[in-house]
Amino acid sequence: xxxxxxxxxxxxxxxxxxxxxxxxxxxxxxxxxxxxxxxxxxxxxxxxxxxxxxxxxxxxxxxxxxxxxxxxxxxxxxxxxxxxxxxxxxxxxxxxxxxxxxxxxxxxxxxxxxxxxxxxxxxxxxxxxxxxxxxxxxxxxxxxxxxxxxxxxxxxxxxxxxxxxxxxxxxxxxxxxxxxxxxxxxxxxxxxxxxxxxxxxxxxxxxxxxxxxxxxxxxxxxxxxxxxxxxxxxxxxxxxxxxxxxxxxxxxxxxxxxxxxxxxxxxxxxxxxxxxxxxxxxxxxxxxxxxxxxxxxxxxxxxxxxxxxxxxxxxxxxxxxxxxxxxxxxxxxxxxxxxxxxxxxxxxxxxxxxxxxxxxxxxxxxxxxxxxxxxxxxxxxxxxxxxxxxxxxxxxxxxxxxxxxxxxxxxxxxxxxxxxxxxxxxxxxxxxxxxxxxxxxxxxxxxxxxxxxxxxxxxxxxxxxxxxxxxxxxxxxxxxxxxxxxxxxxxxxxxxxxxxxxxxxxxxxxxxxxxxxxxxxxxxxxxxxxxxxxxxxxxxxxxxxxxxxxxxxxxxxxxxxxxxxxxxxxxxxxxxxxxxxxxxxxxxxxxxxxxxxxxxxxxxxxxxxxxxxxxxxxxxxxxxxxxxxxxxxxxxxxxxxxxxxxxxxxxxxxxxxxxxxxxxxxxxxxxxxxxxxxxxxxxxxxxxxxxxxxxxxxxxxxxxxxxxxxxxxxxxxxxxxxxxxxxxxxxxxxxxxxxxxxxxxxxxxxxxxxxxxxxxxxxxxxxxxxxxxxxxxxxxxxxxxxxxxxxxxxxxxxxxxxxxxxxxxxxxxxxxxxxxxxxxxxxxxxxxxxxxxxxxxxxxxxxxxxxxxxxxxxxxxxxxxxxxxxxxxxxxxxx
Numbered sequence: 001x002x003x004x005x006x007x008x009x010x011x012x013x014x015x016x017x018x019x020x021x022x023x024x025x026x027x028x029x030x031x032x033x034x035x036x037x038x039x040x041x042x043x044x045x046x047x048x049x050x051x052x053x054x055x056x057x058x059x060x061x062x063x064x065x066x067x068x069x070x071x072x073x074x075x076x077x078x079x080x081x082x083x084x085x086x087x088x089x090x091x092x093x094x095x096x097x098x099x100x101x102x103x104x105x106x107x108x109x110x111x112x113x114x115x116x117x118x119x120x121x122x123x124x125x126x127x128x129x130x131x132x133x134x135x136x137x138x139x140x141x142x143x144x145x146x147x148x149x150x151x152x153x154x155x156x157x158x159x160x161x162x163x164x165x166x167x168x169x170x171x172x173x174x175x176x177x178x179x180x181x182x183x184x185x186x187x188x189x190x191x192x193x194x195x196x197x198x199x200x201x202x203x204x205x206x207x208x209x210x211x212x213x214x215x216x217x218x219x220x221x222x223x224x225x226x227x228x229x230x231x232x233x234x235x236x237x238x239x240x241x242x243x244x245x246x247x248x249x250x251x252x253x254x255x256x257x258x259x260x261x262x263x264x265x266x267x268x269x270x271x272x273x274x275x276x277x278x279x280x281x282x283x284x285x286x287x288x289x290x291x292x293x294x295x296x297x298x299x300x301x302x303x304x305x306x307x308x309x310x311x312x313x314x315x316x317x318x319x320x321x322x323x324x325x326x327x328x329x330x331x332x333x334x335x336x337x338x339x340x341x342x343x344x345x346x347x348x349x350x351x352x353x354x355x356x357x358x359x360x361x362x363x364x365x366x367x368x369x370x371x372x373x374x375x376x377x378x379x380x381x382x383x384x385x386x387x388x389x390x391x392x393x394x395x396x397x398x399x400x401x402x403x404x405x406x407x408x409x410x411x412x413x414x415x416x417x418x419x420x421x422x423x424x425x426x427x428x429x430x431x432x433x434x435x436x437x438x439x440x441x442x443x444x445x446x447x448x449x450x451x452x453x454x455x456x457x458x459x460x461x462x463x464x465x466x467x468x469x470x471x472x473x474x475x476x477x478x479x480x481x482x483x484x485x486x487x488x489x490x491x492x493x494x495x496x497x498x499x500x501x502x503x504x505x506x507x508x509x510x511x512x513x514x515x516x517x518x519x520x521x522x523x524x525x526x527x528x529x530x531x532x533x534x535x536x537x538x539x540x541x542x543x544x545x546x547x548x549x550x551x552x553x554x555x556x557x558x559x560x561x562x563x564x565x566x567x568x569x570x571x572x573x574x575x576x577x578x579x580x581x582x583x584x585x586x587x588x589x590x591x592x593x594x595x596x597x598x599x600x601x602x603x604x605x606x607x608x609x610x611x612x613x614x615x616x617x618x619x620x621x622x623x624x625x626x627x628x629x630x631x632x633x634x635x636x637x638x639x640x641x642x643x644x645x646x647x648x649x650x651x652x653x654x655x656x657x658x659x660x661x662x663x664x665x666x667x668x669x670x671x672x673x674x675x676x677x678x679x680x681x682x683x684x685x686x687x688x689x690x691x692x693x694x695x696x697x698x699x700x701x702x703x704x705x706x707x708x709x710x711x712x713x714x715x716x717x718x719x720x721x722x723x724x725x726x727x728x729x730x731x732x733x734x735x736x737x738x739x740x741x742x743x744x745x746x747x748x749x750x751x752x753x754x755x756x757x758x759x760x761x762x763x764x765x766x767x768x769x770x771x772x773x774x775x776x777x778x779x780x781x782x783x784x785x786x787x788x789x790x791x792x793x794x795x796x797x798x799x800x801x802x803x804x805x806x807x808x809x810x811x812x813x814x815x816x817x818x819x820x821x822x823x824x825x826x827x828x829x830x831x832x833x834x835x836x837x838x839x840x841x842x843x844x845x846x847x848x849x850x851x852x853x854x855x856x857x858x859x860x861x862x863x864x865x866x867x868x869x870x871x872x873x874x875x876x877x878x879x
Contacts, residue, residue, distance in 0.1 A: 013061070014107045016042070016068065022095055022112065028200075029093040029115060030085060032078075036101075039081075039094075040072035047071075052088045053081050082116065083125045089198040091117040115250035118198045119178025122153050122252075122355075122364055129352060130298070130306035132156065135246065136176035137239035138167065139207050140185055140192065146235025149174050150243040154307070154354040155257035155361070155548060157243075159236035160264035165273065165691065168193050170264060172274035173314035175283065180242050182207045202242055209234060212241025219244055219258060228261040236263075257361035257544050270316040270643055271660035271691070275684045279665040280636055281592070282313055293637060296595045297646065299565045301344060303352040304551050305558025312559060316643040318659055323577050325394050326560060326645025331574055332392040333564035334647075340564055342386050347558055349379035353551035360537055361544045367420035367429045367533065370540075374412040377405045380550060387557070401553045403546045415536050427525065430532050438528050444521040451514065452478070463489050470511075477519075478511045560645070567647035570594065575642040580656035581612040583639065583697070583732055587651030590634035591641070594649060604770040605651070608635050610732035612694070615753050617724055617733040619742050619776070622757035627770040628736035629665055631757065632699040635734060636661050639697055660696040662688040662731075664703060689722060696731035698723065702738060713739045724749045743776030848872055 012020065015035070019042060023031050030048060032039040041049040046069040050057035059067045073081050078094075085092050094116065098109040116123060119135030127133050134149040134156075145167040149158045160170050171179070171193055181189045183201040205211065216237065217223065225231045240261060247255060277283065285292045294313055300306045317323050333340045356373045359365035365373075380402055387399035420429045432439055456470045465486040472478050476497050482490055483503045494506040566572065570591070587605035594603040608631070609615055620628050638648045642655050664684045681703065688698060703716045716739050723733050730751070735742070746754045754776035851872065 012066075018107060018110060022093075022110065026091075026093040026112060026115065029091040031093045031095055031112075032082075034075060034094075034096045034110065035072075037075055038072045039075055039078060040070060042068050042070055044069075048090070049085070052090075053084055055081075079123070079125045082123060086116055086118055086121060086123075086126045089118055091115065091200070112251065114252075117178055117200070117250060119176060120152055120247055120250045120252060122359060122362060127153055127355070129303040131310055132174075132307050134174055134176040135178050135180070135243055136171065136174070136197075137180040137242040137246075138171070138189065138193070139182065139235050139239045139242070140164070140188055141235055144235060145192075146233060146237065146239040147171060148236060148240035148243050149176060150240070150247065150258070152247055152252060152255070152258070152362075153358055155259065155358050155544075156354075157240065157258055157261050158264050159230050159233055159240050159261055160266070161233040161236040162266050164192050165687065166266055166271075169271065169273045169277075171197070172277050173272060174311075180239075180246055200246075202246065206242050206245050207238050209238055211245075212238045215241050215244050216261065219255065220260065225261065229263045230261055233263065252362065254362040254364075256541055257358040257548070259545050259548070264315070268315075268318060270318055270640070270658060272314070272316070272640075273662065273687060273691070275687065276636070276661050276663045277314075279663040280633055280640075282640075283310070291592055291596060293592055296592050297562070297566055297641070299562040300558045301348045301561075302350050302554060302558050304354050304555035305347075305562065307354075308552075308555040309559045309562065312644045313640070316640050317645070318643070318657060320577055320579065320657060323643055323645050326563075327574055327577070327647075329392055329394050329560045330563045330567065330645065330647060332390060332395060333561055334568055336391060339386060339390060340561060343383060343557065344561055344565070346379050346382045346386070347554060347561070349375065350383075350554055351376040353377075353547055353554065357540075357544050357547040357551070360540050363534070363537055363541075365537060366422055367416060367424055368422045370412055370536070371416055371418075371420055374409060374416070377409050377547070377550075380404060380554070383554070383557070395557075398553050398557055402550055405543065405547065405550065408540055408543050408547070411536060411539055415532070424530055424533055425526060427529065430529050435528060435532060438525065438532070441521045441525045441528065445518060445525060455510065455514075456480075463491060465489050476507065477515045479505045479507050480511070481505050563646040570649060572647035572649050573651060573653065575638075575648045575650075575653040575655050577642055577655050577657060580654070581695070581732075582654060582656045583608065583610040583635070583658075584652075584654040585609070585635065585638055585648075585650050586653070588634055588638055588653070589649040590630050591637055591649045593630055593634075606631055606634075606770075606772040608734070608772070610697075610734070612730055612732070612751075614751060616730055616751035617720060617735060617749075618753055618755050619720070619745065620734065620736045620755045620757060620772070621738070621740055621743065621776050622736075627757050629701050630770075631772060632663070632665060632701055632734050632736055636663060636697065636699055656695070658695055658697045660691065660693050660731075661699075662691070662696060663699040663701075664688060665699060665701040685719065689719070692723075692726065692729040692731050694729045694731070696729065698731045698733040700733065700735045700737075702736065713741050716742060717745065720745060720752070721749070724751060740776060746776070 019031070019033050022033070023042075023045075030041065030045045032041065034040075040046075046057060049055065050071040053071075053073070055071050055073055057069055057071045060070045061067060082092060082094075092115070093112045094114045095110050096113045098111050101108050116126070117135075119133065121127065121133065132149075132151045133153055134151050137148045137150075139146045143164060144162065145164055146159070146161045147167045147170055148160075150156070158174075160167065162170075177198065179189075179193075179197045179199045180202055181199060182204060184204060186201060189199070213225075216225070220228075225237065230236060244255075244258070272282075280293060281290070282293045285295075294310060297313075298306060298309055300309055317326075333343075351372045353373070353376050356365065356369055356376065359369060360373070381404055384399045384402040384404065387395045387402070390396060390399070415431060415434055417428060417431050421427070430438060432442075452470045456468060459480065460466060460468045463486075465482055467483045467486060469481050470478060471481055479497060480494065481503050482505075487504050490504075490506065494508055496504055496506050498505040585608045588608055589603045589605050597603060604627070608618070610618065620631065622628055634649070638650060638653060639655060639658050639661065641648045642653065643658065664681065685700070685703060688700075692698070700719070703712075703719055716735075716737055720733075720735055720742065723731060743754050746752045753774070755772050755774055756776055758771045758773045851868075855868065
């Protein structure tokens with residue numbers, strides 16, 4: 001029986017035992033296990049890796065009667081495969097050999113040297129140069145939340161706190177690569193912020209006030225947060241502490257470049273909710289071939305500039321003085337073309353200062369990257385001089401903020417060779433004259449070839465062996481090789497080491513002594529170069545904060561030069577931003593659509609005027625494809641561009657400061673969440689109506705389209721009336737609609753005006769003029785659009801016949817308008833647009849009527865209304 005039990009018992013190989021022990025410490029990560037010249041994955045990790053990377057999945061033995069899946073790739077291909085794993089949302093633990101296999105007779109020691117996650121990496125192949133790689137932490141408490149953003153590749157650390165809607169908006173704008181949250185808040189996080197983020201839960205003790213304060217104050221070496229302006233943001237501090245803890249847990253222990261915590265102040269920036277960010281396509285276009293707003297306006301030359309511009313777009317300013325400062329610098333750059341050209345040429349030489357100096361602080365910088373840092377710092381002085389001589393005081397301030405970093409430049413230039421290798425162990429990194437010991441060792445190593453030739457020549461003459469040669473291999477070092485024809489001439493003092501088919505190999509005491517000297521010199525050279533290089537890196541780490549400040553100045557200047565470049569190229573104009581309640585845009589254009597027009601084709605510009613006293617709401621009618629949506633979007637983008645300090649695509653623009661931009665543009669189903677078009681539409685609209693302010697800009701497109709026509713008209717009317725009659729906030733509004741009944745509102749409400757996007761019917765064909773004109777329109781041209789879309793002819797003809805029949809029927813059956821129809825604030829009566837369905841003899845409909853009549857609409861909340869609507873839906877047989 002004992003024998004049978006032993007046969008059934010499965011034993012692990014020593015390698016797999018070591019693997020399983022290390023994997024057990026990182027169960028949530030895919031483990032890349034270094035074995036010789038390969039990184040291997042095993043078990044379920046191997047299955048996932050093979051699917052993501054497209055590498056072969058095999059099996060290997062794991063002791064007796066056991067097999068395990070295996071997939072691997074050469075270690076030198078790590079930079080190729082690692083980004084693919086991380087971009088797939090995986091956490092990757094890199095397990096390396098911690099000792100030379102030659103130095104041990106047992107299994108090689110191994111350990112995880114780095115844990116790379118979507119939000120925590122300094123790998124250039126994983127990072128995108130034009131955008132930050134933020135790790136976010138979110139902590140929710142009741143109806144408020146704190147959020148922190150940490151980019152360890154740049155050292156940026158930001159914190160914010162506010163209502164759940166605000167934090168959701170900030171998350172959307174900053175687009176973190178990974179989000180940390182409390183394990184016990186998993187369902188709450190998903191229901192509040194969505195499931196579009198790569199997330200990782202942490203234990204509850206991480207999200208505590210005392211732990212967060214302790215870890216952050218130790219990082220910043222301060223006694224409080226007062227210097228950062230975040231003392232009162234307790235929830236945000238807790239989220240920030242979780243981020244810093246997670247960085248330490250992923251083996252990133254050198255964080256000297258994370259030197260401060262900056263506050264995202266809700267009061268300083270324009271509110272752009274997540275629907276607006278998506279609807280305006282600020283950062284991402286809905287289709288792979290489409291172009292986003294950021295792609296159009298980004299003409300920056302440095303990675304820092306690109307990342308800064310993205311933050312500016314996510315956080316437009318509300319401070320008129322700060323906006324004006326940016327606009328004035330852009331104006332100076334446009335007016336002084338030669339100055340701008342020189343600045344752009346010099347800025348082009350600046351590399352990614354933020355990420356380079358972060359690598360220095362983390363001791364992950366290569367010799368070649370240090371040389372790149374040197375070139376970037378050398379380009380600062382010409383930039384400083386040009387800004388110092390600039391005609392604008394704000395540019396002179398920027399010049400004063402640039403530190404020449406002469407000490408850093410001197411240290412790198414005198415220590416490193418001009419063209420160092422990418423990797424330190426490749427050698428020839430440190431200049432001659434830095435270390436006498438290094439120079440001597442190099443002399444010994446460098447004269448090796450000449451000395452070997454001397455030995456070879458001397459022994460040939462002494463032994464009379466003309467074919468004698470000296471060579472080297474890894475098995476027994478330097479040796480003398482003699483062909484069989486001359487082996488009788490070999491002296492007795494030579495020691496035979498290897499016999500070949502046509503020759504024999506020997507070693508001598510002289511060769512062994514020389515070998516020890518040469519190989520010893522090479523090892524000492526490598527160790528000495530590494531020590532001198534690390535000393536240099538340590539010395540440069542003292543200058544991290546200064547170089548980060550330089551990077552911030554260059555990034556700001558780069559963005560403003562980008563604004564000037566695109567303004568000149570696209571013929572943009574300087575907006576007048578003030579405290580008024582007016583939006584007055586003359587000749588406005590859509591920046592993205594205009595940039596995509598074929599050469600020679602002009603964008604049809606339009607005027608938009610909104611104010612709080614006379615023309616608060618513009619109701620815009622017109623058929624699909626006429627340009628209503630483009631007009632709405634371009635108005636929002638012009639406002640946004642002005643408030644980030646950019647010139648705008650218009651001939652003239654006077655803009656009273658806007659504090660919130662809301663959009664409900666286009667129908668978008670959220671099928672994956674089980675939400676219909678109408679539910680999505682109502683959620684977005686509810687978010688707008690519940691967060692209005694007097695300085696809001698609201699853009700509504702086709703509200704009510706997701707339900708029946710009459711419901712849609714009623715909802716659209718009620719929303720428009722609410723926006724007009726709201727006592728606390730009467731936002732400037734553009735409302736594009738198919739519902740021509742809304743044109744009647746202009747007669748009843750003093751601040752509503754009707755406009756239409758002009759079309760012309762020529763020979764029974766519709767021509768879209770895309771020009772905004774006063775007055776409403778009563779024709780949708782839907783059948784014309786169907787014809788243009790290629791609808792089968794018989795379908796179009798039948799639709800035309802049905803339209804004429806319906807119009808005829810409507811004229812005959814229409815009930816005369818009642819006197820109350822003319823009263824102010826009265827929507828079209830049911831008799832105007834349909835027969836009441838309660839007139840039908842149906843007990844179910846009568847039951848619904850009774851339930852509705854029993855409702856007190858004055859006390860009904862939106863949620864209760866939705867629940868009641870759901871009950872009614874079930875009564876009529878809906879699911």
